[in-house]
Amino acid sequence: MNMQKTVHEAIEFEGIGLHTGVNTRIRVNPAAADKGIVFTRADNGRQEIPLSPERVVSTQNNSALGVNGNKILTVEHLLSSLYGLGIDNAFIEVYGPEIPILDGSAKPFVREILNAGLEDQDQPKKYIQVMRPVRVEDGDRYAQLDPGPEFRVEFVISYDHPLLSYQRREFRFADQDFAREISPARTFGFYNEVEQLRKMGLAKGGGLENVVVIGEDGVMNPEGMRFKDEPVRHKILDCLGDLMIVGTRIVGEYRGYKSGHKLNHDLLVALMSDKENYQIVEAV
Ligand SMILES: [Zn+2]
Numbered sequence: 534m535n536m537q538k539t540v541h542e543a544i545e546f547e548g549i550g551l552h553t554g555v556n557t558r559i560r561v562n563p564a565a566a567d568k569g570i571v572f573t574r575a576d577n578g579r580q581e582i583p584l585s586p587e588r589v590v591s592t593q594n595n596s597a598l599g600v601n602g603n604k605i606l607t608v609e610h611l612l613s614s615l616y617g618l619g620i621d622n623a624f625i626e627v628y629g630p631e632i633p634i635l636d637g638s639a640k641p642f643v644r645e646i647l648n649a650g651l652e653d654q655d656q657p658k659k660y661i662q663v664m665r666p667v668r669v670e671d672g673d674r675y676a677q678l679d680p681g682p683e684f685r686v687e688f689v690i691s692y693d694h695p696l697l698s699y700q701r702r703e704f705r706f707a708d709q710d711f712a713r714e715i716s717p718a719r720t721f722g723f724y725n726e727v728e729q730l731r732k733m734g735l736a737k738g739g740g741l742e743n744v745v746v747i748g749e750d751g752v753m754n755p756e757g758m759r760f761k762d763e764p765v766r767h768k769i770l771d772c773l774g775d776l777m778i779v780g781t782r783i784v785g786e787y788r789g790y791k792s793g794h795k796l797n798h799d800l801l802v803a804l805m806s807d808k809e810n811y812q813i814v815e816a817v
Contacts, residue, residue: 535658535816537621539563541650546642550631551720551744552595552606554737557629561611561646564622566656569780570615574603575626584612584780586801592794594735596775606631609774609794610720614642616773616782617711620651621658637719637743638759639770643712658816663785667810669799674791676800681786683707688768688789694723696747700765715773717759718766721745724753772797779805784814 540563547558564571572582582588582600590599595607611632615623617639635641668677686704690697704715722736722744730736736744745763746753760766768789775797776783789796804810 537566537654537656537658538619538651539566539622539654540620540646541652544645544649546633546635546645548633548635549738549743550606550629551634551637551738552735553629553631555629555631557627557631557633559611559628559632560626562624562626563652564624566622566654568622568624570612570620570623570625570777572598572605572608572625572627574605576628577603584778586778586798586805589778589798592798593733594730594794596778596794596798598778604630607634608632608778609771610634610639611642611774612777613770613772613774614639614646614716616777617716618643618646618651619658620646621781622654634720634738634743637745638767639716639774640712643716647712659781660784660814660816661779661781661804661811662814663783663804664809664811667800667804669796669803671796671799674793674796676787676789676792676796678783678800678804679786679788681784684783685786686769686772686789687787688765688772689791690765690768691791692723694747696751697764700762702762702765702769704769711773715766715770718763718770719743719745719759721747721764721767724748768792776801781813 543562545560570584573579582598588598591597596609597606605627663678663680666679689701691699724746741754779801
C-alpha cells in the first residue's frame, strides 16, 4: 500500500525572497499523518495556514498564502518539491514574509529533503480524483483537468520572443524522475519586464543568480540554460506546486496552455466548487 510520508527530521533553508528581497529562514518539520502541509508565520503570531485554495491571497508572479493579514509569498517551489517527492505531511515554520528563492529552482529543496530522508507513516495516501472535466480560460490561455488513471501534466508556453515562441512538454511520474528532470528548472523572466515588476513592488530579490533572464538577444545568464526547454520545465514545476495547494495530490490529467499561477488557482477553485467534479480516494 502507498503510505503517507513526512520528512525524517527538520530541515532549514535560508535566503533572499524573490519578490520581497527580504532574507528569510524556514524550517520544514515532520508532521503527523493526516495533518497535511501546514505553514505558519513563526515570526508573527504562529497562526497555522493549512493548504487550501481559499488561503491563496495573491497569484501575481507567485502564489502567496495567508490568513488574517499574515502572508507567505512564493510557496510554489517548495510545494512542488513536496509534491514531487511524495511528502504528504509537513509543518513549515517561516520566519519572514516569503519562502527563500535559493537558485530559482526546486533543486536545493529536493536535495536537502532527500538528504534528511523521508519517513513512511501509518496511514494510506489520499488523493483527489478528477471525476469530470473542469476548464478555466483567460483569452487564449487555459488550464484544464480531465479524468485519467494517473497524474499527468501537459504544458505549452508561447511568448512573443523567438527563444520561447513554442515549448511543449509532458510529465508523468512513471516516465520521468522529478528530481532530475523538473526540479532543477529555474524561474525565468524577460529583461524588458524587470522595470515594470519592480514598480509593482515585485522581483526586488531577483538577479542572475536566481532567475534565467531573457533579453532581446537571448539568455543573459553567463551559464546559459540548464535544459534547452528549461522554461516549460519550470512551468511544470510551478504547476505541481500550485496544484498542491488543493491539499493533496491529484489523480487526473492537467493541460495548460500559457497558464500560470492565477489560472492554476482558478482551476482549483472551479474543481472544488462542485462535489460532482471530484472524489477523495485512498491509496490501495
Ligand atoms: Zn516558479
